[in-house]
Each structure stands twice: as structure tokens, then as C-alpha cells.
Amino acid sequence: MDIQTTGLTRRFGKVTALHSVDLAIPGGMYGLLGANGAGKTTLMRILAGVLPPSGGQVRVGGHDLATGAGRLAVQRRLGYLPQDLGLYPDLSPREFLDYVGLLKGLDDTRARRRQVDELLELVALTEVAGRRMKGFSGGMRRRVGIAQALLGDPALIVVDEPTAGLDPEERVRFRTLLSGLAGNRTVLLSTHIVEDVAQTCQYAAVMAGGRVVYTGMVTELVRVGEGATWEVVTGVGVAPPAGVVVSAISRTDGTHYRVVSPTRPSADAVPVTPSLEDGYVALMQR
Amino acid sequence: MSEEEGERVRGSGVSGMSELLAVGRYEFRMQARKRSLWLATAVLATVIGVFQGPRGPRYLPADAPAPEVMAGWAMLFGIVVPLAFGMVLADRLIRDRRLGTAPLLESLPVRPGLLLAGKYLGGVAATGLPALLLMLVAGGYETVHRGDPLILGWAVLAFALVMLPGLAFVAGFALTCPLAVSAPLFRVLFVGYWFWGNMLTPDFLPSLTGTLVTPIGDYQASWLSGELALFAGVPGWLNFLRPEPGAGSALLSIALLLLLGLLPLLVTHTVLARRRHAA
Numbered sequence A: 001m002d003i004q005t006t007g008l009t010r011r012f013g014k015v016t017a018l019h020s021v022d023l024a025i026p027g028g029m030y031g032l033l034g035a036n037g038a039g040k041t042t043l044m045r046i047l048a049g050v051l052p053p054s055g056g057q058v059r060v061g062g063h064d065l066a067t068g069a070g071r072l073a074v075q076r077r078l079g080y081l082p083q084d085l086g087l088y089p090d091l092s093p094r095e096f097l098d099y100v101g102l103l104k105g106l107d108d109t110r111a112r113r114r115q116v117d118e119l120l121e122l123v124a125l126t127e128v129a130g131r132r133m134k135g136f137s138g139g140m141r142r143r144v145g146i147a148q149a150l151l152g153d154p155a156l157i158v159v160d161e162p163t164a165g166l167d168p169e170e171r172v173r174f175r176t177l178l179s180g181l182a183g184n185r186t187v188l189l190s191t192h193i194v195e196d197v198a199q200t201c202q203y204a205a206v207m208a209g210g211r212v213v214y215t216g217m218v219t220e221l222v223r224v225g226e227g228a229t230w231e232v233v234t235g236v237g238v239a240p241p242a243g244v245v246v247s248a249i250s251r252t253d254g255t256h257y258r259v260v261s262p263t264r265p266s267a268d269a270v271p272v273t274p275s276l277e278d279g280y281v282a283l284m285q286r
Numbered sequence B: 001m002s003e004e005e006g007e008r009v010r011g012s013g014v015s016g017m018s019e020l021l022a023v024g025r026y027e028f029r030m031q032a033r034k035r036s037l038w039l040a041t042a043v044l045a046t047v048i049g050v051f052q053g054p055r056g057p058r059y060l061p062a063d064a065p066a067p068e069v070m071a072g073w074a075m076l077f078g079i080v081v082p083l084a085f086g087m088v089l090a091d092r093l094i095r096d097r098r099l100g101t102a103p104l105l106e107s108l109p110v111r112p113g114l115l116l117a118g119k120y121l122g123g124v125a126a127t128g129l130p131a132l133l134l135m136l137v138a139g140g141y142e143t144v145h146r147g148d149p150l151i152l153g154w155a156v157l158a159f160a161l162v163m164l165p166g167l168a169f170v171a172g173f174a175l176t177c178p179l180a181v182s183a184p185l186f187r188v189l190f191v192g193y194w195f196w197g198n199m200l201t202p203d204f205l206p207s208l209t210g211t212l213v214t215p216i217g218d219y220q221a222s223w224l225s226g227e228l229a230l231f232a233g234v235p236g237w238l239n240f241l242r243p244e245p246g247a248g249s250a251l252l253s254i255a256l257l258l259l260l261g262l263l264p265l266l267v268t269h270t271v272l273a274r275r276r277h278a279a
């Protein structure tokens, strides 16, 4: 299901969370990057039909989200993981997934139970499947959230920071899982972890202050950092160089800084190959 | 999977009946697991059962008719037990915001009215169950005490006619009012209302006591027992709501209580729908 927004705007009182956003998201895995408050969650809530826009148009898989029928048609094929998803403490993961499955219209009891069990296995929650979720750790809750988003074989998966709060191993496992699902689906992934996008997405958009400041291939985003990423070595106790320091490692010969700056930060700065993070930081500096 | 295949796996889902039952079932399950529901019901019922005054059903003469005895128990429990139910139900709707389950629920292909209706059904069922159990315990006690095997049947009937309509009425308000006034304030107001609207002598202050819209079930109990249960039909404020007790007025009271309980749900549904569409 492809996503098409034109002039999409959302205001909250005086705050404009989305400023006339034009986005065309094809199938496959698509990354959404942006600082805190950039508008990622607002965009995703609109796509999930949870929040109405203040202006502009959204079409998902050809359905107009402004109409009730269009919204319902999209929601039937949607898997959505909200940021900060809450769970019912008095249900077990198995019951919670069963409940969500029923509301997603999975009426065949046996098929639904089988799918719930498969998903619990997939997110490694089988052992606690029957335990009440009260007292579950952040990572366990997130895994329940990911599992419910995959119920009903959705054609569009919208996941808002799915890997936040997961340990590194789980994070890698989940982003691989999501990108594996992306084959014939659309997976929209928002995150602060640039590495997750670098490892899974061919295309990405970057948002800042409610606007889309970049859309395109992830490899192109890396190239924004070309000619703007430097390594500088300074003696111990010397002030860091100008520009955005993306890393600082102390070694015996001094401190090695990786710096993103449009101009050479110091005479002895050496240009280096940018990573996606460098490209992202360079973009944010513009 | 193609679009059509996806639709087939999901069933028709046009009527929304299975979704409604799913919400009702899971809401019931979650509420029935609240220990406070059972504890409060048991404590309140024990206190009122043990310390009932000389007018209580336990002290009715040995030859008192079974319907009168069980209507008496239903009224007795009705004095305090619905207080616990109102307290428990007060956070059921608003907690979806607090817990953070609301965004997910709103993203599911289910009409919002259906979620509301399911929560209402679940709430009525979850408070009806302990109430029914109380009546069965009282009925069991009276069966032993009075030796009338039919008494358990009257216990169930008294539950259905005297208690259930009032519980549905309470559920409608307890679910929705906290959206407007917050749960703690609602709980305080509800206790005040319960005594004012059910038990306060009508000639003391203007009150809804003894009217058709008295959720404790005054009219239904008076009809079942053939005696004045509390104040049904006693002249007072809003006299048009105080007809003679009897079968007709009892059924009218049931209908009014059920409709009044649905009213706050309808209002909430309309207000929430308008808010959703206003961006």
C-alpha cells in the first residue's frame, strides 16, 4: 500500500506539528528520521486514522483517509505500533493479542489462536504468554506491541520507534524482522536510531520542525555528509574543534574527534568517509 | 496476500456483532479480575446482611411469601452494594487514555460507538455477576431457613427485576461521567447521589427517592412483594414520576432506568465523535 500526502497540515492550537507535508512513500521499508518534536508521531497517527488532519490530503493504497469508508479500509489492512503503547495490566500477552485480533476482524477462532501463538513465539514471549502483563519490563511490553502490530497479516505496517527500549541484540533482531516483512508490504519506521534506518531502509524521509527536509535514497542521504565529515586529533586538555562532534575517543596520542562541519574545522583536519549519521547531522546543520 | 484474500480471512465483519461481543467479553474479564470489586462487594454485603435492622428480610415472619423475602434481600443489598460497582466502573473508560491503550484501539477497524457499547455490556455483566451471586447466597440461606425450594427461583427473578435495571443505569453513568468530572470527583458525587436519590425520605428534602427513576428498584420490589418496599409512589417532589406501585409502573420503571442509563452513552458518543472530527 503506497502512501501519498499532499499539503498535509496539522495544528495543535498555536503549534503547527505538520507544515504542508508532501510525501510519496512507495512499498517496502521506509525510514522516518527527525529530532524530538519534528512531527513523526503526528504524521503516523494521521496515517493510522487516529488523528484527523487540519488540512491537506492523505491517500493510502488509493483510499482517501478523509472519508469514514476510506479510513476503515486502511485500518483493516493496518498494523500500528503507537509510540508509548499501553497494555492492559490485567490481561496476559496471549489474551491481549487475542483481543486485538478479534477487533481486527480475525473471526476464525482456531486460525486466530494459531497466529497469536506464532507471533508470541516470534517475539520470544511464549514463556510468559499466560502471565498478566502487570510488571512486564519495557522491552517485554515493546515486544507485545510489535506482535500485535503484525496480527492479521497487515499490508501496511506503521511502527513508531519500535526498537526504543530494546537491548542491542533484540533491536537488531527486530529491525531485521521488520525489513524481512517489507517484501510485499509497506513498512513505515520512525526512529531516532540512524543505524536502524541505515541497516534496513532503502528510502527515508527526514523531518524537522514539522516539515520534510529530505526524501530519497538512504545512500544519497549519506552523501550529504561528503566533504563535511572530518577527523581531528587534539592534545589532551585542548578544547574540541568547531562543528558538531559526533564522536570523541581518547587515545594515547590525544583525543580523536569526528566532526561534521561544512567548512574545514582546523588546518590539520582530515576528511573522512561519512556514515548515515554524519549525513543526517550535516543535513540538520543546513 | 491480495486485497480480496485479506478480506476473506477477516470474515465479513459488517454487522460488528463479533467485535461487540469481543469488547464485552474482555472488558468483563478485566473487571471481574479486579480484586477490589469482589472484596468491596463481600464486605458491604456482609455488613448490611448481618446488621440489617428489624425491618430487614431476615426478620420477616416464617410464613412470609417467598417473593417478598427475596425482594427484601435485593433492596437490602441495593442500599450499599451498587456504591462499590459505581466506584469500580468509574475508571473503565478513562483508563484507556491513562494506560495508553487508546491510540491502538482507535486505529483498529472498529466503530467508536461499538467500543463504548462493548464496555457498557462488559461493565453490566461484571457488576451483575457478583450481585447475582449475592442473591443466590441469600436465597440459599433462606431456602435452609424457611425450607421453601422455590425461593432460589425468586432470588434470580428479584435479581433480574429489582437489581439489574439499576445496575445498568449505574454502569451508563459511571462509565461516562468521569470523562467530564474526573473519577475521584465522580465517586464522591455518586455516593451523595445514591443516598439522596434512593433512600432519603421524600418529605425531608426534594429528592428522587420513591420515583420511577429510583435505581434501587423500589417499584419492582414493591410489585414483587405486594407491599410498599421503601417509598415507591409516596407523594413528593415530581409527583408525575410517582404513580401507584404495581406491575405496570414496575415495568415502566425498568424501561426508564434502562433508557436513562443509555442516555449518557449516547451523549458521550456524540460529543466524542464531534471532537474527533474537529481538527
Ligand SMILES: Nc1ncnc2c1ncn2[C@@H]1O[C@H](COP(=O)(O)OP(=O)(O)OP(=O)(O)O)[C@@H](O)[C@H]1O
Pocket (backbone or CB within 6 Å): A012, A015, A016, A017, A034, A035, A036, A037, A038, A039, A040, A041, A042, A043, A083
Ligand atoms: N496532542 C498534542 N497536543 C498538543 N501538541 C502536540 C500534540 N501532539 C504533538 N504535539 C506537538 O506537535 C509537535 C510534533 O510532535 P510529534 O510527537 O509528532 O513529534 P515526534 O517527531 O514524534 O517527536 P519524538 O521524536 O519526541 O517522538 C511537537 O511540538 C508537539 O509538542
Ligand SMILES: [Mg+2]
Pocket (backbone or CB within 6 Å): A040, A041, A042, A083, A160
Ligand atoms: Mg514521536
